[in-house]
Amino acid sequence: MGHHFQLAASLSYSLPKGFYLGNYKYALEISNIPRAFFNSVIVAFSTLTLEVALACPVAFAMGKLNFRFKNQLMSFFLMGMMIPTFVCLIPMFRIYNAAGLRNTYLALILPQVGFGLPLSIYMYTSFLDFIPNSLLEAAWIDGANAFQIFLKVVLPMMKNTTITVITFKFIYVWNEFTYANTFMTGKQMKTLPITLKDFAGEFGMVNWGATYAAITMAILPTLIVYFFLSKNVIEGMALGAVKS
Amino acid sequence: MRTGNKFTPWLFSLPALTVYIIIVLVPVIWTLGLSTVDWNGITKMSFTGLSNYRKMFKDPTFKAAVLNNLRFTLISTAYQYIIGLSMAILLNSITRGKNILKVIYFIPCIIATVALSQIFIKLLALEPKGVFNVVISALGFTPKSFLGNPSTSLVTLAVVDGYKYCGIYMVIFYSALVAVSQDVVEAAYIDGCGWFQQYRYIKIPMIRGVSTVVLVMLINGTLKSFEMPYILTNGGPGTSSEMAATYMYKSAFSSMRYGYSSAIAVFLLCECLIAVTLLRKFMPKGESE
Numbered sequence: 001m002g003h004h005f006q007l008a009a010s011l012s013y014s015l016p017k018g019f020y021l022g023n024y025k026y027a028l029e030i031s032n033i034p035r036a037f038f039n040s041v042i043v044a045f046s047t048l049t050l051e052v053a054l055a056c057p058v059a060f061a062m063g064k065l066n067f068r069f070k071n072q073l074m075s076f077f078l079m080g081m082m083i084p085t086f087v088c089l090i091p092m093f094r095i096y097n098a099a100g101l102r103n104t105y106l107a108l109i110l111p112q113v114g115f116g117l118p119l120s121i122y123m124y125t126s127f128l129d130f131i132p133n134s135l136l137e138a139a140w141i142d143g144a145n146a147f148q149i150f151l152k153v154v155l156p157m158m159k160n161t162t163i164t165v166i167t168f169k170f171i172y173v174w175n176e177f178t179y180a181n182t183f184m185t186g187k188q189m190k191t192l193p194i195t196l197k198d199f200a201g202e203f204g205m206v207n208w209g210a211t212y213a214a215i216t217m218a219i220l221p222t223l224i225v226y227f228f229l230s231k232n233v234i235e236g237m238a239l240g241a242v243k244s
Numbered sequence: 245m246r247t248g249n250k251f252t253p254w255l256f257s258l259p260a261l262t263v264y265i266i267i268v269l270v271p272v273i274w275t276l277g278l279s280t281v282d283w284n285g286i287t288k289m290s291f292t293g294l295s296n297y298r299k300m301f302k303d304p305t306f307k308a309a310v311l312n313n314l315r316f317t318l319i320s321t322a323y324q325y326i327i328g329l330s331m332a333i334l335l336n337s338i339t340r341g342k343n344i345l346k347v348i349y350f351i352p353c354i355i356a357t358v359a360l361s362q363i364f365i366k367l368l369a370l371e372p373k374g375v376f377n378v379v380i381s382a383l384g385f386t387p388k389s390f391l392g393n394p395s396t397s398l399v400t401l402a403v404v405d406g407y408k409y410c411g412i413y414m415v416i417f418y419s420a421l422v423a424v425s426q427d428v429v430e431a432a433y434i435d436g437c438g439w440f441q442q443y444r445y446i447k448i449p450m451i452r453g454v455s456t457v458v459l460v461m462l463i464n465g466t467l468k469s470f471e472m473p474y475i476l477t478n479g480g481p482g483t484s485s486e487m488a489a490t491y492m493y494k495s496a497f498s499s500m501r502y503g504y505s506s507a508i509a510v511f512l513l514c515e516c517l518i519a520v521t522l523l524r525k526f527m528p529k530g531e532s533e
Contacts, residue, residue, distance in 0.1 A: 054260040061256035073257065080268045084468040084516065086489055087509045088271035090278060090496050095271070114267025117260055146252045175356035177471050182497065193358040197475065200362045208366065215359045222354050230347045237353060238415045241461055 023213035032187055033214060036195035042105055043191060044173045047112045048166050051120050056158060059124030060150050064136060080118040081243060089182055096183060107183040112173055119240050120165050127161040167229045168236025171222050192218050278506035296507035308483045309491040316402050316487065317466040323406035324462055328413030333443060336421045350411035361475040364404050365391060394484035397477050401485050405472045413458055420454035421447055460523050467516050488512050
């Protein structure tokens with residue numbers, strides 16, 4: 001421990017004295033980080049899956065099917081992007097409390113899906129504009145109904161957009177702080193950002209090495225996703241920012 | 245495209261619509277209603293009409309928060325606009341390494357606010373001296389506790405916030421600069437236009453539309469800012485970096501004043517809507533992205 005603190009004290013402005021994985025070991029043992037990591041993964045996976053599953057059909061309906069309230073529906077969804085997320089925090093808190101959803105994964109999945117839907121829908125509908133109607137008409141003439149056209153023709157074509165949506169939304173969901181901070185108070189249910197904040201609060205002043213290890217572990221997944229798919233992430237986030 | 249069944253589109257839309265209404269619409273309307281009551285979550289709710297709003301406008305902390313918010317918006321917007329534009333111009337002017345620079349400069353955007361805050365708290369600390377203060381001392385200035393000092397906390401917060409997000413605006417400006425028609429620039433070169441002049445007289449005026457959009461985005465975004473102020477300084481020390489959003493959060497979840505904080509939330513919502521509407525009306529419109 002003595003050697004460890006010595007290292008931490010000089011870390012402020014000197015190069016590390018060599019690879020010291022002990023910080024990582026210490027951080028993993030002493031804190032809730034493994035569990036928090038697991039929680040973040042579950043929330044991210046569920047949120048992204050649900051959002052894509054909900055956004056694709058709506059986008060198809062608005063982009064390719066003809067119905068009367070198409071434009072109003074689109075504006076209705078886009079309106080949601082103007083609303084800052086914390087405006088709804090208090091009622092959500094009450095609703096989730098009453099429904100027994102606080103400290104469950106749903107409390108994080110639902111708001112993120114709900115508020116993320118407008119942007120996803122917008123991205124899918126924009127993409128659908130590029131698919132020529134003639135393709136769909138051909139399938140129509142062959143006797144396919146709307147569901148089959150959606151599943152067999154449109155959905156496979158939306159793969160690229162889906163990848164873009166998933167990659168940049170993953171960054172948002174993984175880093176999400178506000179909802180997790182408000183709805184998750186049980187230690188076992190906290191996600192990575194909250195746990196990181198707690199960890200830094202507890203050990204930040206005392207154990208710089210472990211704190212930095214914890215920070216690195218927290219940002220590693222997003223960095224990995226980013227380095228492999230940076231184009232998608234940048235595109236998606238820039239578009240997301242412009243639209244809101 | 246025709247549909248056989250009139251209800252098919254609605255079938256496709258129903259799941260998303262239901263989720264959206266329950267999660268977004270209902271709470272917003274509820275918040276509006278909550279802002280007119282006095283409630284601490286335990287005792288009975290009592291309808292108080294607009295008194296929450298009256299209390300709000302007399303509240304010194306609230307007034308300080310709104311003022312801080314405006315100052316924060318000003319500083320952070322200017323920072324992100326200028327740096328974003330400069331970086332975009334730089335990207336546009338170099339011939340190699342564009343992608344690498346773009347990727348590197350965008351990294352702060354994807355790092356969790358929590359993580360970034362921790363890094364900066366350490367960097368700007370006074371005891372033990374963070375890297376930043378060490379450099380400052382070496383240069384002969386007196387080191388300061390940037391985040392712990394009421395007079396510097398807001399500016400520091402604005403700069404850190406700007407640091408995180410300016411990558412997005414760099415990307416946006418860069419896309420716009422790239423889209424400027426090369427013919428005009430080439431014609432100008434033939435007429436003897438230099439590097440600096442091409443930007444001053446041609447490219448920047450031609451991206452005026454995007455500039456406006458960026459400005460709207462920045463002001464809208466910084467007015468609503470919550471995570472960075474909450475995590476980095478938590479409004480402190482004192483109320484020197486309190487934002488409207490953090491004050492709302494604290495009133496709701498620390499002080500349990502649900503009605504009052506809902507009023508603040510509604511105020512924020514209106515403030516953003518008004519700001520965006522005014523900006524869109526008074527700014528010159530070019531081609532939007």
